[in-house]
Amino acid sequence: MSSEIYLDNSATTKPYDEVIQYMYDVSKNFYGNPSSLHTKGIEAEKLIKHARAQLAAELKADTKEILFTSGGTESNNLAVSGYLKANPRAGNHIITSKIEHPSVMEVFKQLAKDGYRVDYIPVDSYGVIELDALKEVIDSETALLSFMHTNNETGSIQPIEEISKLRNTVCPSAVLHADAVQAFGKMRIFPASYGIDLMSISSHKIHGPKGVGAIYIKKGVKVRPVLLGGGQETSLRSGTENVPGICGFGLAAEKIFAGIDENYVYVSSLKEHFVRKIKEYFSEAVINSPEQALPYIINVSFSNLKSEVLLHHLEQKNIFVSTGSACSSHKSNHSYVLKAMGVSTKYIDSAIRFSLSPSNSISDIDETIRALEEIIPVISIKHGGKK
Structure with a gap:
């Protein structure tokens, strides 16, 4: 064979051939720093805006709700830690499942050491969380719930909309984070209509480049950055933007959703x-x-x-x-x-x-x-x- x-x-x-070619063209011809005020910088900034619009369109979101990161791990860390740091009075209780990705599970373990009350919801034999168990632990002190939309090992899909409805009934002030890294590009997910406040996605799972991801942050949800520096990405994610990678991500999303x-x-x-x-x-x-x-x-x-x-x-x-x-x-x-x-x-x-x-x-x-x-x-x- x-x-x-x-x-x-x-x-x-494997990245799409068109994505590889586009990234090459961007790297060769639009190499300016997006933060620079001259023409080369403005050209690069326009390309980022276009990619942001491409992702926002597929999520039915506002472009201001899309923030670029280095990948799913950073997006998950920013969603969970960033929200709790920005909202210390939101509550001391956080909830996730027993089958989350390490980039969520390890954050929750650290938060438990920092004094947060953590509940890990069990799953059934199909890998789906037990809603009755969630009903038993969610309360008025719950600040955040984080559940993987689609499990990366088995493909099990969580009832995100049902979780959101339960949250709205018991503790409407709590935010819901969805790790949609495995689902994005394979299923249509509209965070606003699903009741999702924070959602993580990644480029290299949809035939885009590695080292690029994004997070959806619903308007009005406050998040504190985990990376400090020059204040890029509306001061929520410092660091010079990976322009070729971001452009490749946008094109990959457009192609796969088509x-x-x-x-x-x-x-x-x-x-x-x-x-x-x-x-x-x-x-x-x-x-x-x-x-x-x-x-x-x-x-x-x-x-x-x-x-x-x-x-x-x-x-x-x-x-x-x-x-x-x-x-x-x-x-x-x-x-x-x-x-x-x-x-x-x-x-x-x-x-x-x-x-x-x-x-x-x-x-x-x-x-x-x-x-x-x-x-x-x-x-x-x-x-x-x-x-």
Whole structure:
């Protein structure tokens, strides 16, 4: 097998050719500092305004509500820490789930050390938060709720609108933050109509460049910057703007949203085909992603083997997958996401994440199934298991 099969799109995506070319043109011809008052600076500033408008249009937001960052991690940190720092009297209680991305989970752990009362809402076997558990803990002292819209390991989708309605009933002053890094560009999300006050998105998940992200901040919501300096981005995110990256992000968003509905239908067909083949050829395999999950992510466990071993055998056949979140892939810890869903340790150890994009094909799926047929009996025997 000589052609590459890339099934790790939740970790990062291959940038569009048009995005790469556009970034090259911007880097070569519009290299001025956007803060400079001369023509070169003004030209660069106009490009940033255009990219901001591109993102705002897809979110049905005002351009003043879009702030550029270095990526999803910074956006999540700014949303949670930035809001609480700016609103110390909002309350001492914060809520999240047990399956959040590390860039949210680690912030909450630090805030707990700083004296905040933290509640981690459990999830069911589908990876969806238990609303009854949320109802039990949300109260008048709740300042912020933060939930990942779509989980990066399983594709589970959270009931954000229901969470927002509950918040409005019990504690309307609390703000709702949504980590939409995995959902943006795959589903239509309009934060204002969903009741979202703060929302994080990232460029490299939608075929844009790495090192660029954005945060939606609803008008009237106060946030204190976590980076101090020259006061760029309306004094909320200091640092010279990454003009080529921001421009690439804007173009990638425009391109992916132009085909978002067709992409969803197509990728759904790929997932359906893949899951059917998995069940047909690997009777002991377990699909950890629920049927109603985002179709772009399929988490599968194969019994009697280690996921990392399978990953590298697939890599030798030029097939690229992941054992879980790329942000924690160098850690030896079990997936806390699958653990929270009640998945047994033996299946957590053997879990592989296949994440799709519209650039994948049915033949990619069939080649991967054939590769798994060759690999799994070999590595299962090496580990003393049975197929």
